[in-house]
Amino acid sequence: MNGASSNRMEEGRRLRHLSDVRVGEIVRFMGVEHGCALRMRLVAMGLTPGVPVRVMQRVPGGPCIVAVRGTRVALGRGMLDRIIVENAE
Amino acid sequence: MKLRVRIALAGNPNSGKTTLFNAMTGARQRVGNYPGVTVERREGLCRLDDVEIEVVDLPGTYSLTAYSLEERIARDAIVGGDIDVVVDVVDASNLDRNLYLTTQLLEIGKPMVLALNMSDMARAQGIEPDAARLSELLGAPVVETVGHRGEGVQKLLCEAVRLAQSPEAFRPPRIHYGQEFDAALETLSARLEALPSEARPPYPARWTALKLLEEDELVAGRVADRGLREDARRLAERLIAHAGDRVEALAADARYGFISGVCQKTLRQTPQLRHTVSDRIDAVVTHGLLGIPIFLLMMWMVFRFTFALGEPLMGGLEWLFERLGETVSGWWPEGSDSLLRSLLVDGVIGGVGGVITFVPNILLLFFAISLLEDSGYMARAAFVTDHLMRRIGLQGRSFIPMLLGFGCTVPGILATRTLEQGKTRLATILVLPLMSCGARLTIYMLLIPAFFPKHLYTRVLWLVYVAGIVAAIALARLLRSTLLRGENEPLVIELPPYRWPTLRGALVRMWNQAWLYLRKAGTIILGISIVLWALTTFPRKASFDRDYAAEAEAVRARYEAAASAVFADARSEDVRSDENFQERVHRIQKIRAQYDEDVIAAPLDEGHGDRVSARLARDARLAALRKGDPEQFDLAARYLDEAREPFEETMAALALARRTEQITHSWAGRIGRVLEPALRPLGFDWRIGTALIGAFAAKEVFVAQLGIVFSIGEESVATLRERLRTEYSVLTAISLLLFCLLSAPCMATIAATRQEAGGWRWAALQFFGLTAVAYLVSLGVYQIGGMWWR
Numbered sequence A: 001m002n003g004a005s006s007n008r009m010e011e012g013r014r015l016r017h018l019s020d021v022r023v024g025e026i027v028r029f030m031g032v033e034h035g036c037a038l039r040m041r042l043v044a045m046g047l048t049p050g051v052p053v054r055v056m057q058r059v060p061g062g063p064c065i066v067a068v069r070g071t072r073v074a075l076g077r078g079m080l081d082r083i084i085v086e087n088a089e
Numbered sequence B: 001m002k003l004r005v006r007i008a009l010a011g012n013p014n015s016g017k018t019t020l021f022n023a024m025t026g027a028r029q030r031v032g033n034y035p036g037v038t039v040e041r042r043e044g045l046c047r048l049d050d051v052e053i054e055v056v057d058l059p060g061t062y063s064l065t066a067y068s069l070e071e072r073i074a075r076d077a078i079v080g081g082d083i084d085v086v087v088d089v090v091d092a093s094n095l096d097r098n099l100y101l102t103t104q105l106l107e108i109g110k111p112m113v114l115a116l117n118m119s120d121m122a123r124a125q126g127i128e129p130d131a132a133r134l135s136e137l138l139g140a141p142v143v144e145t146v147g148h149r150g151e152g153v154q155k156l157l158c159e160a161v162r163l164a165q166s167p168e169a170f171r172p173p174r175i176h177y178g179q180e181f182d183a184a185l186e187t188l189s190a191r192l193e194a195l196p197s198e199a200r201p202p203y204p205a206r207w208t209a210l211k212l213l214e215e216d217e218l219v220a221g222r223v224a225d226r227g228l229r230e231d232a233r234r235l236a237e238r239l240i241a242h243a244g245d246r247v248e249a250l251a252a253d254a255r256y257g258f259i260s261g262v263c264q265k266t267l268r269q270t271p272q273l274r275h276t277v278s279d280r281i282d283a284v285v286t287h288g289l290l291g292i293p294i295f296l297l298m299m300w301m302v303f304r305f306t307f308a309l310g311e312p313l314m315g316g317l318e319w320l321f322e323r324l325g326e327t328v329s330g331w332w333p334e335g336s337d338s339l340l341r342s343l344l345v346d347g348v349i350g351g352v353g354g355v356i357t358f359v360p361n362i363l364l365l366f367f368a369i370s371l372l373e374d375s376g377y378m379a380r381a382a383f384v385t386d387h388l389m390r391r392i393g394l395q396g397r398s399f400i401p402m403l404l405g406f407g408c409t410v411p412g413i414l415a416t417r418t419l420e421q422g423k424t425r426l427a428t429i430l431v432l433p434l435m436s437c438g439a440r441l442t443i444y445m446l447l448i449p450a451f452f453p454k455h456l457y458t459r460v461l462w463l464v465y466v467a468g469i470v471a472a473i474a475l476a477r478l479l480r481s482t483l484l485r486g487e488n489e490p491l492v493i494e495l496p497p498y499r500w501p502t503l504r505g506a507l508v509r510m511w512n513q514a515w516l517y518l519r520k521a522g523t524i525i526l527g528i529s530i531v532l533w534a535l536t537t538f539p540r541k542a543s544f545d546r547d548y549a550a551e552a553e554a555v556r557a558r559y560e561a562a563a564s565a566v567f568a569d570a571r572s573e574d575v576r577s578d579e580n581f582q583e584r585v586h587r588i589q590k591i592r593a594q595y596d597e598d599v600i601a602a603p604l605d606e607g608h609g610d611r612v613s614a615r616l617a618r619d620a621r622l623a624a625l626r627k628g629d630p631e632q633f634d635l636a637a638r639y640l641d642e643a644r645e646p647f648e649e650t651m652a653a654l655a656l657a658r659r660t661e662q663i664t665h666s667w668a669g670r671i672g673r674v675l676e677p678a679l680r681p682l683g684f685d686w687r688i689g690t691a692l693i694g695a696f697a698a699k700e701v702f703v704a705q706l707g708i709v710f711s712i713g714e715e716s717v718a719t720l721r722e723r724l725r726t727e728y729s730v731l732t733a734i735s736l737l738l739f740c741l742l743s744a745p746c747m748a749t750i751a752a753t754r755q756e757a758g759g760w761r762w763a764a765l766q767f768f769g770l771t772a773v774a775y776l777v778s779l780g781v782y783q784i785g786g787m788w789w790r
Helices: A004-010 A036-044 B017-025 B069-080 B092-108 B119-124 B131-138 B153-165 B179-194 B205-213 B217-221 B226-243 B247-266 B277-285 B291-329 B339-356 B359-375 B377-391 B396-405 B409-418 B423-434 B438-451 B454-481 B503-537 B548-569 B573-577 B579-601 B609-628 B630-665 B667-682 B686-697 B701-709 B717-727 B730-742 B747-757 B760-789
Strands: A015-017 A026-032 A052-058 A064-068 A071-075 A083-087 B004-011 B029-031 B042-048 B051-057 B085-091 B112-117 B142-144 B492-495
Touching: A026 A036, A036 B092, A036 B247, A036 B492, A052 B277, A071 B277, A071 B377, B004 B017, B004 B069, B004 B092, B004 B153, B017 B029, B017 B042, B017 B051, B017 B112, B017 B153, B017 B503, B042 B153, B051 B153, B069 B092, B085 B092, B085 B153, B092 B112, B092 B119, B092 B205, B092 B247, B112 B119, B112 B131, B112 B153, B131 B142, B131 B247, B142 B153, B179 B205, B179 B226, B179 B247, B205 B217, B205 B226, B205 B247, B226 B247, B277 B291, B277 B377, B291 B339, B291 B359, B291 B377, B291 B454, B339 B503, B339 B701, B359 B377, B359 B438, B359 B503, B377 B396, B377 B492, B396 B409, B396 B423, B409 B423, B409 B747, B423 B454, B423 B747, B423 B760, B438 B454, B438 B701, B438 B717, B438 B730, B454 B730, B454 B760, B503 B667, B503 B686, B503 B701, B548 B573, B548 B630, B573 B579, B579 B609, B579 B630, B609 B630, B630 B667, B667 B686, B667 B701, B667 B730, B667 B760, B686 B701, B686 B730, B701 B717, B730 B760, B747 B760
Parallel strands: B004 B051, B004 B085, B085 B112, B112 B142
Antiparallel strands: A015 A083, A026 A052, A026 A083, A052 A064, A064 A071, A071 B492, B029 B042, B042 B051
């Protein structure tokens, strides 16, 4: 994923940032914009492309908690703007 | 057959690995330098029939990349170490995520046993992995375990030993990464195997090949053959061009592909993203508005718990050391000036005893923190505080080391290894000493009851801790916007399901912490106590300002005269040597001494209930005693009031004056005096200065040192408090509390900072920076406070 992804989002491809997902919604994790160490860390926590993710809790302007593969993972604010998700049907 | 087998426990954080380790080894464990942080290796021993099993508890990790220190430690131990068998601890209720580490262990190819842990909880959730099928697919024995009940532990050990005896029985499945990828792996591993043995890296060939393709620099560094490295790079580039993604990511996809195959065949249902009890608790505990108040409440409860239970235990230990001091002191004739006696009683028993007295509080604090950690709350605390911590340039994960810092700064500093190397971590290390440690608690426990009424103890203590936190926030902000400006690593942390913490787990952790503390008390503090005793004893003063012997003689003569007068009036000189009479005198003295003790223990305000009831109790006991023989009682009381007690008080004052003169003359006194002009504006005198020298060595020494300076080595903390109360103002106490909170951390902390931050300059910055801050704050408080206090 790179800078081009934001353009694609504008095209309405149902892609958005995790920061735009409401509490309770279920989406598919797609990837992370820049940062390979970070990406591998997320992979190790079970966040692989296509995996369903549910937003459980969100501190306004702060981090959020997601449910993924039967665990709960807290993700910091700085990360939410870089994680790309797709609507799950 | 091997009689010694080494096994390593690997697994995700929160997989119950440590609980299983405790169940395996019981009390037979050796904790590395600093527990609470699993970065250091924890080892234990257990036995199965004739085989001695050494168990290594590796740090909990989600994978085995080179990106974090813990992962590197774990993988180095497995790949390069002398481990016979790896026990992979897997949370049965969360199989797919946990198997990610398992696949990487399979890649390494070390003989492995899988522990399907917490299988009871998985079953309760309706998740029942098919263990036999799983074993078939992974080529490794699979044992269902319930760590906290010890279920399956024997079987697990059996399988591990069996595998250690015949490692060739382990046939791990090959994970397929894709045609081209697999071909590249084959080529590289063949090339690696063809290398002469001295040029071959000490790792399995296929794993080395995989890591070369993943561009793992640490592994590449161990491959001396330049041409081979170049070829690996070219192969990797081709793979990347072909698949359009990094090799690491391709490998991860392949692993998850393998895992989903395994899960489909072994799980009847895939876990759903449904709400659990934990989520319901989290809805409140991690709530945007409620989270912080709940967190503060939790911390408040930890402190309440520590103090409410710690106080009586402390009293008991204090009593024990007093008796010990008295016993040892009794080996010499009364009034002896023996150096050895002084060394043993004042230096060793006084110094070490003063520190050990505070062990109950430290134990209880660690116990409470362990409970919170085991329950799963700590991760929530990191989540809740992340937002705030980020505002000051730190992060939620800085929070756990800082919390450990409340126990002891040193493990706190070591725990910052969970943060990525960088500016956030440096800033965390530098401000960490402001989290008031257990050793400083000893100082507060001495000062607060001496200067504040009882109902304010907890509140003052709370304020001291909060002041430390506020100072840490201010300094962290300052550092992150000046010296350590830069980007902050984002938060990624797992929130494990809430669990009832086990008593055993909390006790083991508590004991490990306490043991470290005691060992410190036994060695460093014993040494320092002796050095400080020597500093206060030498050089010995040859000629004193006052003629103490002559004065004592005069006092004794006055006493004789007064006593004669009392008995002459009563016309009963012979009653003085009467056994009955002496017994009566002794009993009155005891009742009065008890009253004095009660009053010292009671809160300061005069009309307070405790004081009134102490007085009433004394009067009642005296009245009861008088009933037996009023005439003799009155005579005994008069003898005490007019002769005996004034005599004893004057003699004690003389002895104290002599000791004070001696200490003033000693090295410690001289150093304190040299510092006094600088400390005066903070409200401190040379005696506090002398004690602060001790605090630089180790914070808990402050109390012992103050005791020695005030010649109260062999007496109780209560007596020392009484002395302090008469010597200093409340304002001095506040200034001193803040100074002890903020000033230069102890030697051990400085050493840890140097090691972890990578250089003396950070350690020096921490030492001088914090001392300067402490000086300015105390100066401000004392000077500004003095304007309207008096």
